[in-house]
Amino acid sequence: MEVQAEPELDADIAEIGRSLARRGHSAAALKRVPQERGLNLVGRDPKVRAALLQLVDVAPACENAADLAGHLNSYLGQVGDSGGRPVAIAAGAARVPGTRALTGQAARVAINRMAHRFIVGATPEQAAGELRLMWSHGNAISVDLLGEATLTEAEGAAYADRCDRALSTLALDARGWRANPLLESDAAGPLPRANLSVKVTALTPLVRPQAPGRGQRDAAEHLRRLLRTAAEAGAHLHVDMESMDSREMVFEMLLSILAEDEFRSGPSAGLVLQAYLRDSEEMLDEIIGWASRTERASPLTVRLVKGAYWDQEHIEAIQHGWVPPVWSEKADSDRCFERITRRLIDAFPLVRPAIASHNLRSLAHAIAYSRHRLLGIGDLELQVLRGLGDDLAEALARDGYRARVYSPVGDLVSGMAYLVRRLLENTSNDSFLADRAAGADLDSLLASP
Amino acid sequence: MTSAVLDDPMTQFTNEPVRELRRAPERARLEEALAELDRRLPIAVPVTIGARVRDEPSFDSVDPSDPGRIVARATAATSREVEGAVRVAAEAQREWGARPAIERARAMSRAAGELRERRAELAALAVRECAKPWSQADADVCEAIDFLEFYARGALALDAASPLIQMPGERNTLRHRARGVAAVIAPWNFPLAILAGMTAAALVTGNAVCVKPAEQSPACGLAVVEALRQGGVPDGVIALLPGDGAVGGALVEDPAVHTIAFTGSGAVGLEILRKAASPAAGQRHLKRVIAEMGGKNCVIVDADADLDEVIPALLDSAFAFAGQKCSAASRTLVHERIADELLDRMRGALHTLRVGPAEDFETDVPPVIDPDARARIESALADLGPGSEIERAAVPAGPGYWVAPTIVAGAPADSGVVTSELFGPVLTIEPVAGVDAACEIVDGLGQALTGGLFSRDPATIERVAARTPVGNFYVNRATTGAMPGRQPFGGNRLSGMGFKAGGDEYLLQFVDALVITENTVRHGLPIE
Structure with a gap:
């Protein structure tokens, strides 16, 4: 689709990408090396990977170490010989009663360590120290509160309460952070330090794909309350996007509430656009149309992601005989990502672009394009995930860009679904990170999709 | 065409x-x-x-x-x-x-x-x-x-x-x-x-x-x-x-x-x-x-099950179309270690169900087919002794043949709610000592149409599949929705x-x- 050559842009993309790819030598960066090797090892064999994912998934439900070891044994039994010697040893240890509890304890320790890489802390209070450290290293933050599925009214209300408290706690903590102009304003105005991402599907148990109105009516009051708290605390509230089953509900409700008179003056707010959706550009049309019609004190931040529910969307559609709402080929998503990146950058300051990716090419492309459009360096935000994008966050800060790290907070039980998704992402066959860890050469990684 | x-x-x-x-x-x-x-x-x-x-x-x-x-x-x-x-x-x-x-x-x-x-x-x-x-x-x-x-x-x-x-x-x-x-x-x-x-x-x-x-x-x-x-x-x-x-x-x-x-x-x-x-x-x-x-279909929930997955699947299996499917779940046999939590969350989730006219896209549970059906279901519930804890969702006003979606805990083993197919929106929740105890209960039933199991242990899944008498056995999903060619459908025994x-x-x-x-x-x- 985009066949015309853009030699200047390409040269910039290559230069920016090469700079970002230089690994830092910080203590944290060095510590990450062996962890990545471990994940890479796991990623190589699909059966071992499946066993690991199942183990991580079941861990919080296991009664004790022996129970966990029993499950490990069951999963490894499905791996067969392909797992090689380490798997055979682990399977043996999980089977024998004498070593079973020990094996289970070891597995639990390993899972906790892995979880800690992706999850900042169990509560916002416990995460405060780490968040302050991240800020002092030059990264902005968006906190995401992990939770179990919301299936009852009480669970929806409890999540809303947690979000409400987190907004206040974060805003209070953030007051003590060292000033950093790059992270605190752009040409459109000030940017709040405290930034919380919320999931509307956790605010209500009434998510019904074929009746979006039910969830909207139920979640609207919770959302208004959070917007009020964010406005008072001077925090940014970002609404995450999940699967297609809730998209209509979330999208319609958020835009309509943000257009209410009460919220025109604040707070700063945002939503998410998923480039893997075939109709994501039409969604962007709607967002831009809405933004040009709607007078608000701070522009809407649009976080552009590739999308984290590809398998789910694809499987559900195929099972039902529907055309999948997601692109079938990764390259189509990547191209769509770049098209939307440009349109968002073109639209600044009507909307604020926040380009979220671990794909070096996607980030370098956004930076190069914003430079060509003569945007200030702080007028483009880049975002990465805690645990997956730590190297990138560090490099982006080093090279003078505003990188926000999406940082989950929650206990291990509620974080497990998130963790499994992140592990899948990190080890999947067409993962940029896996390619990179496997030593793919930088030129091909930076090539146009 | x-x-x-x-x-x-x-x-x-x-x-x-x-x-x-x-x-x-x-x-x-x-x-x-x-x-x-x-x-x-x-x-x-x-x-x-x-x-x-x-x-x-x-x-x-x-x-x-x-x-x-x-x-x-x-x-x-x-x-x-x-x-x-x-x-x-x-x-x-x-x-x-x-x-x-x-x-x-x-x-x-x-x-x-x-x-x-x-x-x-x-x-x-x-x-x-x-x-x-x-x-x-x-x-x-x-x-x-x-x-x-x-x-x-x-x-x-x-x-x-x-x-x-x-x-x-x-x-x-x-x-x-x-x-x-x-x-x-x-x-x-x-x-x-x-x-x-x-x-x-x-x-x-x-x-x-x-x-x-x-x-x-x-x-x-x-x-x-x-x-x-x-x-x-x-x-x-x-x-x-x-x-x-x-x-x-x-x-x-x-x-x-x-x-x-x-x-x-x-x-x-x-x-x-x-x-x-x-x-x-x-x-x-x-x-x-x-x-x-018909069937008197049981869903077994082991202690390692993910309740975030179990609860929506149970609601769907038991209450969609007001439970009027021969494949619908009517009994939950849950490991005692997680029984209280399941019951507690199920009760909360029950109240998210909206009973209403079938043509309303917002309806979760429609009315039952006729007044006889309603009377039969209500009378089975009325016959439950004082030991049973009954939780019921709300029903709308209006002339429809509404039956409130119902969860029953502590029902006597010989009560109609436990033994008979009610063909309505009623689900029992019964703690069991473990999966094997649950299998014994299922094995003791005359009807053997569908069955469900929630477990994250492949060995457990195989063990239950090997001994279940049912004709259609659903693992880690709802027990209804068989499709021609994909899930040939039919029961055993009575x-x-x-x-x-x-x-x-x-x-x-x-x-x-x-x-x-x-x-x-x-x-x-x-x-x-």
């Missing part, structure tokens, strides 16, 4: 895709179809035998969400009409049965095409006549289409098969021939799909059929018969005989009926089996009965007899086999 079989009999079967109702335009299309249908109500459902049509309404079907709305004015067949219909069918069957299988298969596929063109209208009809919520009503139409297409292909495969061993000088041939006249006695809960499935299986193998739709859903029965006739099934080969149990009884006892395909309650099924077992004077054949009866619907063996029940063995040697020399 041309069908796949019409173009190429060997195209692979695929399930008809359900509508993507999470997209607003799809919902709007259905609402338009409903408005259009409403303008045509009530629908006349006459007795239809050959070219003869008698339209003298004697009973109505109504909208369970709003019983003042009459959906169909139907004419009940008399016993003489039943007898006449069977005679006409027997006569017409000879020519139909003698046709090449491909012709009959094409007729089924063309009928599927008719249903496909009327998808929105027929879903609306199931919404009105049986209070099936939209997604379920749409799935019912799709399943009807699936049965027609699936059995069309199955009949061709059956016709082509010749699996016998051959020797020099001897030719062995296996043929399948239609048995004669089939009586189809259909239920109201899948008013299009199950009726279409039983009827198509009989027709495509060369039988003639007398269809008796449930008295609650005659208009849905008419729609299927119309589609089959439009698809090319001769008038004489398919009769529509609306009415109540008396019509079904007369069909079962008619000496010229060869096969009875029944889906419904266990009590009626057993009565059919009894009646069909004794030949009438002069009857020269044994009647074959295919009976799909839940039914016969091969699974939507499976490869189903058609064998509608044919007799003939083996021809010919000596091909003359004076010691082979003649071929």
Whole structure:
């Protein structure tokens, strides 16, 4: 689709990408090396990977170490010989009663360590120290509160309460952070330090794909309350996007509430656009149309992601005989990502672009394009995930860009679904990170999709 | 619309895709179809035998969400009409049965095409006549289409098969021939799909059929018969005989009926089996009965299950379509370690269910089919002793046959709620010591239709699968929603007899086999 050559842009993309790819030598960066090797090892064999994912998934439900070891044994039994010697040893240890509890304890320790890489802390209070450290290293933050599925009214209300408290706690903590102009304003105005991402599907148990109105009516009051708290605390509230089953509900409700008179003056707010959706550009049309019609004190931040529910969307559609709402080929998503990146950058300051990716090419492309459009360096935000994008966050800060790290907070039980998704992402066959860890050469990684 | 079989009999079967109702335009299309249908109500459902049509309404079907709305004015067949219909069918069957299988298969596929063109209208009809919520009503139409297409292909495969061993000088041939006249006695809960499935299986193998739709859903029965006739099934080969149990009884006892395909309650099924077992004077054949009866379906939840997954699946299995599916879950056998948490969250989740009219996309649980059903369910709940804890969701005002979705804890083991199929939105939650204790309970039941298990241990899954007596076993998902070709459906023990619907063996029940063995040697020399 985009066949015309853009030699200047390409040269910039290559230069920016090469700079970002230089690994830092910080203590944290060095510590990450062996962890990545471990994940890479796991990623190589699909059966071992499946066993690991199942183990991580079941861990919080296991009664004790022996129970966990029993499950490990069951999963490894499905791996067969392909797992090689380490798997055979682990399977043996999980089977024998004498070593079973020990094996289970070891597995639990390993899972906790892995979880800690992706999850900042169990509560916002416990995460405060780490968040302050991240800020002092030059990264902005968006906190995401992990939770179990919301299936009852009480669970929806409890999540809303947690979000409400987190907004206040974060805003209070953030007051003590060292000033950093790059992270605190752009040409459109000030940017709040405290930034919380919320999931509307956790605010209500009434998510019904074929009746979006039910969830909207139920979640609207919770959302208004959070917007009020964010406005008072001077925090940014970002609404995450999940699967297609809730998209209509979330999208319609958020835009309509943000257009209410009460919220025109604040707070700063945002939503998410998923480039893997075939109709994501039409969604962007709607967002831009809405933004040009709607007078608000701070522009809407649009976080552009590739999308984290590809398998789910694809499987559900195929099972039902529907055309999948997601692109079938990764390259189509990547191209769509770049098209939307440009349109968002073109639209600044009507909307604020926040380009979220671990794909070096996607980030370098956004930076190069914003430079060509003569945007200030702080007028483009880049975002990465805690645990997956730590190297990138560090490099982006080093090279003078505003990188926000999406940082989950929650206990291990509620974080497990998130963790499994992140592990899948990190080890999947067409993962940029896996390619990179496997030593793919930088030129091909930076090539146009 | 041309069908796949019409173009190429060997195209692979695929399930008809359900509508993507999470997209607003799809919902709007259905609402338009409903408005259009409403303008045509009530629908006349006459007795239809050959070219003869008698339209003298004697009973109505109504909208369970709003019983003042009459959906169909139907004419009940008399016993003489039943007898006449069977005679006409027997006569017409000879020519139909003698046709090449491909012709009959094409007729089924063309009928599927008719249903496909009327998808929105027929879903609306199931919404009105049986209070099936939209997604379920749409799935019912799709399943009807699936049965027609699936059995069309199955009949061709059956016709082509010749699996016998051959020797020099001897030719062995296996043929399948239609048995004669089939009586189809259909239920109201899948008013299009199950009726279409039983009827198509009989027709495509060369039988003639007398269809008796449930008295609650005659208009849905008419729609299927119309589609089959439009698809090319001769008038004489398919009769529509609306009415109540008396019509079904007369069909079962008619000496010229060869096969009875029944889906419904266990009590009626057993009565059919009894009646069909004794030949009438002069009857020269044994009647074959295919009976799909109910279940008392249990879902086992092990301690390692993910309640975030379990709870939505249980709500769906027990309360969708108000529990009026033979596959619906009615008992939860949960590991005692997580029983309290499950019960607590289930109670909370129960109150998220909205009871309301079937045509409202916001409805989770529609009314039950009729006042008798409501009375039966309420009386079973009323009979529970004081030890039981009952949690019930709210019901709306209005005249619909609402039954509040109900969760029962601590029900006595001998209470009706635990032992009988209620066919309503009632789910028990029963703590057990473990998966093996749960298996013992399931093993002690007479009915064995569907079963569920939530476990994250592959060894547990295999252990329970190996010993479960049920016909359809669902692991880590809801226990309903079997699809032709993908999940052939049917129970064991008292839940039914016969091969699974939507499976490869189903058609064998509608044919007799003939083996021809010919000596091909003359004076010691082979003649071929």
